[in-house]
Amino acid sequence: MKTNPGRFFEDYRLGQSIDHAVPRTVGAGERALYHALYPARHALQSSDEFARACGLPASPLDDLLAFHTVFGKTVPDISLNAVANLGYAEGRWLAPLWPGDTIRARSTVIGLKENSNGASGVVWVRTTGLNQRDERVLDYVRWVMVRKGDRAAPVPQTVVPDLAPAVAAADLVVPQGLDFTRYDFAQAGEPHRLSDYRIGEKIDHVDGVTIEEAEHMMATRLWQNTAKVHFDATFRPDGRRLIYGGHVISMARALSFNGLANAQMIVALNAGAHANPCFAGDTLRVWSEVLEKAETLAPGVGAIRLRLVAVKAGAAPFTLRGEDGKYAPEVLLDLDYWALMPF
Amino acid sequence: MKTNPGRFFEDYRLGQSIDHAVPRTVGAGERALYHALYPARHALQSSDEFARACGLPASPLDDLLAFHTVFGKTVPDISLNAVANLGYAEGRWLAPLWPGDTIRARSTVIGLKENSNGASGVVWVRTTGLNQRDERVLDYVRWVMVRKGDRAAPVPQTVVPDLAPAVAAADLVVPQGLDFTRYDFAQAGEPHRLSDYRIGEKIDHVDGVTIEEAEHMMATRLWQNTAKVHFDATFRPDGRRLIYGGHVISMARALSFNGLANAQMIVALNAGAHANPCFAGDTLRVWSEVLEKAETLAPGVGAIRLRLVAVKAGAAPFTLRGEDGKYAPEVLLDLDYWALMPF
Amino acid sequence: MKTNPGRFFEDYRLGQSIDHAVPRTVGAGERALYHALYPARHALQSSDEFARACGLPASPLDDLLAFHTVFGKTVPDISLNAVANLGYAEGRWLAPLWPGDTIRARSTVIGLKENSNGASGVVWVRTTGLNQRDERVLDYVRWVMVRKGDRAAPVPQTVVPDLAPAVAAADLVVPQGLDFTRYDFAQAGEPHRLSDYRIGEKIDHVDGVTIEEAEHMMATRLWQNTAKVHFDATFRPDGRRLIYGGHVISMARALSFNGLANAQMIVALNAGAHANPCFAGDTLRVWSEVLEKAETLAPGVGAIRLRLVAVKAGAAPFTLRGEDGKYAPEVLLDLDYWALMPF
The missing domain is CATH 3.10.129.10 (Hotdog Thioesterase)
Structure with a gap:
């Protein structure tokens, strides 16, 4: 069997680490497509000049572009047999994504809970996106309901992770150099x-x-x-x-x-x-x-x-x-x- | 009220200058999308080599890409409440747009004429696109019919600008360095x-x-x-x-x-x-x-x-x-x- | 008549060489669009880091992107009046396509055979894609059925080229520097x-x-x-x-x-x-x-x-x-x- 059937609920183990495949270099093309697909207008991600006036070296790629790229890498390993994408928590952007950066992703299984129907279960993973310098660019938890491939597979011990209801303000990471003291409200639009x-x-x-x-x-x-x-x-x-x-x-x-x-x-x-x-x-x-x-x-x-x-x-x-x-x-x-x- | 309802006819004043929001850096991605969205084949905008043989440093972005980018910036200020886009005049491209350039736009109200129905009026604006070096890349007049927000608002003095029926050949600006003496007709296609x-x-x-x-x-x-x-x-x-x-x-x-x-x-x-x-x-x-x-x-x-x-x-x-x-x-x-x- | 009606069967001559028009510079934008249009995931074309670990200077553009770009250039000269695209043979990729490369194409007529109905014929061409350094990046034969414009045009001598059923393994060209001895199967996905x-x-x-x-x-x-x-x-x-x-x-x-x-x-x-x-x-x-x-x-x-x-x-x-x-x-x-x- 050469093709990937995706993992089933019984294939996950608590603490298991998964390196997701296919690193991806992103740049000017992805940036333009993002603007074509969404009516994105935030000035910091639209203009190198505006970004420089705010202390950044250039306009970063959209934060959600980073999220989608990392998320996409996890799909073949996490959600190919998912019934539902149940939630997100503790997501933090840790470094901007710049044109030319190469992103890869890694997940750790942090929770498992089989459903009472015995046909599926919930898997919690913490996923980290890393750039080519091994710096973390993004970190988040998501949980999905995944089908069991074999209903007779043993029921794992239930572990439901303790997740913060929201990221505390003190834990937010501001991109290095960001400075809004000379922020141009007119050019930003409001x-x-x-x-x-x-x-x-x-x-x-x-x-x-x-x-x-x-x-x-x-x-x-x-x-x-x-x-x-x-x-x-x-x-x-x-x-x-x-x-x-x-x-x-x-x-x-x-x-x-x-x-x-x-x-x-x-x-x-x-x-x-x-x-x-x-x-x-x-x-x-x-x-x-x-x-x-x-x-x-x-x-x-x-x-x-x-x-x-x-x-x-x-x-x-x-x-x-x-x-x-x-x-x-x-x-x-x-x-x-x-x-x-x-x- | 945090959102922009757009200007109504009575919100414009003759001579008023409007700096449009959200500067935009354009480049290789916008160039490729232009070729995907339109069957564009003009060689100067398709090939760096062809452009260099014509005296330019590289292939410029399509002239209409410059126009659309500038035009787009004006929409929230000029035509959000427009009933009709009535015309263009005196448009001139003043400098090519190169990958990496950042464009912003500014307009001046040069004409106003309330319609006899008292429900709308015509606004003439001269719009200029500027690059990151404050060089003008594009300049044009357009006029739109805009709804009145308050029909009781006072009627402004009618001023209809005197517009040239066409740009005179002597006023055309040729991009610096452009030289067609070694132009390759075979590679250009005709x-x-x-x-x-x-x-x-x-x-x-x-x-x-x-x-x-x-x-x-x-x-x-x-x-x-x-x-x-x-x-x-x-x-x-x-x-x-x-x-x-x-x-x-x-x-x-x-x-x-x-x-x-x-x-x-x-x-x-x-x-x-x-x-x-x-x-x-x-x-x-x-x-x-x-x-x-x-x-x-x-x-x-x-x-x-x-x-x-x-x-x-x-x-x-x-x-x-x-x-x-x-x-x-x-x-x-x-x-x-x-x-x-x-x- | 300023527009191109396309060639008809009788317009082709054995040995005729055709330089196709409109050279094209390709780069980061085309690369991103390729990933948006197709579910392309091969790591070598997705990641600069993966490509470097395989001995290449950067991630090359998709091989089929090179093929389509060359093929597209031939359409106005070869297949505008084609009834059917009959086949391909002896296609070889000879050098990777890198962002910033400019591609042009040239074809030679290597076969002609009028159909017995006198309304059309088959044209075989060998097409070569060249980059800005005049290096061949791609070479292939294709044959198409083309309508006759004038059914009374003389019937050319039938020449059917002798084409290999497949490119011999010994004739494959491996990109310079490619080295799979440290290939990362986990990052590649299988x-x-x-x-x-x-x-x-x-x-x-x-x-x-x-x-x-x-x-x-x-x-x-x-x-x-x-x-x-x-x-x-x-x-x-x-x-x-x-x-x-x-x-x-x-x-x-x-x-x-x-x-x-x-x-x-x-x-x-x-x-x-x-x-x-x-x-x-x-x-x-x-x-x-x-x-x-x-x-x-x-x-x-x-x-x-x-x-x-x-x-x-x-x-x-x-x-x-x-x-x-x-x-x-x-x-x-x-x-x-x-x-x-x-x-």
């Missing part, structure tokens, strides 16, 4: 600084985008994500291709520019739920809620913790959960992240 | 030089392209153009996404290669009308008419003024206007521009 | 080396991709292939756009990663048939058969000769020919090539 946002404030980001098959497949391929369900219209009984959740994350983040133009870099992923599946033809709208604010040690650089929610067009403003406490059917994404913003 | 074209000559460019949603959205996003009507299928009552007029311009220009392979660089935009809306599924065909010819001071470099017309497939050859003098319904674009050509 | 494959072994590559109009048109444009049938939905009576055969080749090759992750570089194209037309909406699946194995003089570098077959989803496993010896209707591609693999 005048609002951290002090202009209040905790609990909600923002309707106004814009919407209708999603096409060609776009989400190009994006998902670009990250070398191999999950069949995104590409093969014959895979699901309903003949629809499920859109990679990360495509929704990037689209939502880009759409949040209008109202959060100065939330410049994503530095932490606290939690995330793909509340409902997204398909081509869906039109995405986005709203945000300010959850927390903090200072950092870098000059002029504050941090804002945001809830980012993507819904289908037609949903009422700020739709999130129904009376039963469950996500409303129009909700596609509920993401909790930290971004850096001039204070 | 033997026709400026003297082979006669004024009044019409060329049917033969080829056609059927347009897809994913392509025009990727193109329009790449230029960071945020107009909702191009992306959101729920925006128009008919559920169709209007294609950015610049996508039609680039598609038409690229299709005109077949017959105008040596019309190498666009140096002026004299006038332009988006005669009818374009939607996904339309198949574009293109014809040109030679309007004027001129010499320049650069060695071997002449200039050709062309009318470029894009029509929907099925239109009779050289369709333009009906007996009533109005554009025929199959006409999508009527563009008047100057290009450089070996004489 | 443990299988040349000795793990047996002649006659068949591999079902498991994955599938459903093809979209926007994707195949972007790919085909990127190679500056101008054949109308790929772009213009009004060209064929059935309103369908025929997908460029090379798009199927690249999709099939990329899908064969799963099971052939270590078949790192394509060095020869022995034969190829586009058995049936491919259209948007088709879902591709792929299988391979090991035809031959060989050593090379480069350290650790072996060669594997493979049959690569693309079929439409729903075809039985390893579908190829019917009882009548003809390709089954679900078969899209039957390709015979050599790739380099660690032994």
Whole structure:
């Protein structure tokens, strides 16, 4: 058998370390494609000049481009037989991704819990992205429900990792040299600084985008994500291709520019739920809620913790959960992240 | 209110200067995407070697890529509440765009005229694109019809700018170093030089392209153009996404290669009308008419003024206007521009 | 007549040499687009670090990217009036393509045979791709059936070239410096080396991709292939756009990663048939058969000769020919090539 059938639940062991295959060099091409696939406008990732004025050597690649590249590498080892992508936690960006960098990824199994039905189980992994200098660029935990290949396989001891509800502000890593003291609000697109946002404030980001098959497949391929369900219209009984959740994350983040133009870099992923599946033809709208604010040690650089929610067009403003406490059917994404913003 | 609702007619003042947000660095990625989105084949923008043989340091980015990038920056300030994009004039390319350049844009309001219905008005702006050395790369006038936000707002004094019907040949700016005396017609794809074209000559460019949603959205996003009507299928009552007029311009220009392979660089935009809306599924065909010819001071470099017309497939050859003098319904674009050509 | 009507059968002469137009510089942008359009994961073309560990100065552009770029240049001269693309032979990659290289192409007519119906004939050409240093990067023979423009044109002497059924292993050109003695199988994605494959072994590559109009048109444009049938939905009576055969080749090759992750570089194209037309909406699946194995003089570098077959989803496993010896209707591609693999 030469092809990779993917791991089943019983193939994971607590503490197991997996080096994911196919390192990837990223650069000017991936950067341009990111701007073609998403309405990304944050100035730091758009302009070398703006980035230099903020103390960086050049414009870094989008933080989510780093996330998708690392995530894509894990798919053949972690989620090929996944039933569901259940959650994220403790995600931190540790160094910017620069054009020419080569990324690889490694995961450690940190939790296992077989489901009571004996047909599947939940696997928790901590994944690290590394660049060509062996520096960590990204670190996050995700957990997925994976099918068992052999229902008779022994039940592992249940270990559920103790995960922080959010990355503490003190643990955020600000890119070296970042300095917002001479930040150009006019060129960035909006005048609002951290002090202009209040905790609990909600923002309707106004814009919407209708999603096409060609776009989400190009994006998902670009990250070398191999999950069949995104590409093969014959895979699901309903003949629809499920859109990679990360495509929704990037689209939502880009759409949040209008109202959060100065939330410049994503530095932490606290939690995330793909509340409902997204398909081509869906039109995405986005709203945000300010959850927390903090200072950092870098000059002029504050941090804002945001809830980012993507819904289908037609949903009422700020739709999130129904009376039963469950996500409303129009909700596609509920993401909790930290971004850096001039204070 | 954190989001940008866009300016309304009463928000513009004569002489007002607007620095548009989000500078953008462009390079090898945007260049490749331009070639993927349009059937662009002009040799000067395709090959570093060809460009060097013509006296340039490298292959410049497509002239229309410069136009779209500058145009895109103006959208949040100029045309978010526009009802119609009415015209272009006095457009000149002043310096080539090289990979690694960072572009920003600035506009000045040069004309205002409220419509008699009191619901909207026409705004004329002169827009300049600047590179990271503060050199002007592009300069053009466009006028748009913009809705009033408050119909009771006072009527401004009417000022209609006096615009040249076309850029004079003497005002064309030839890129520094350009030299067509050793021009390789075989590698460029056609033997026709400026003297082979006669004024009044019409060329049917033969080829056609059927347009897809994913392509025009990727193109329009790449230029960071945020107009909702191009992306959101729920925006128009008919559920169709209007294609950015610049996508039609680039598609038409690229299709005109077949017959105008040596019309190498666009140096002026004299006038332009988006005669009818374009939607996904339309198949574009293109014809040109030679309007004027001129010499320049650069060695071997002449200039050709062309009318470029894009029509929907099925239109009779050289369709333009009906007996009533109005554009025929199959006409999508009527563009008047100057290009450089070996004489 | 300024536009190119394309050559007809009677326009070709035995021994005629054709310099194809529009040289093309390729780089980081084309590389990223290749990864967005195809699920390409071979490590050598994905990572500069992996390529350096294999003795190369950097990650080369995909071998098929070189093929498509050269092929695209020939279309206006060879296949604009082609009825069918009949075959390939004696294809060899002679030097890698590096970012920044400029490619041009030249063909020589090596065979002519008019069909008995007097309406068309077969033209054989040997095409060479050259880089900016005049080094040959690729060389192959293809033959196409071309319409006659004038049925009364004289019948040329029939010359059918004597073509090798496959490139001999001794004639394969290994890129300078390539060394697989420290090859990292874990990072490459699979443990299988040349000795793990047996002649006659068949591999079902498991994955599938459903093809979209926007994707195949972007790919085909990127190679500056101008054949109308790929772009213009009004060209064929059935309103369908025929997908460029090379798009199927690249999709099939990329899908064969799963099971052939270590078949790192394509060095020869022995034969190829586009058995049936491919259209948007088709879902591709792929299988391979090991035809031959060989050593090379480069350290650790072996060669594997493979049959690569693309079929439409729903075809039985390893579908190829019917009882009548003809390709089954679900078969899209039957390709015979050599790739380099660690032994």
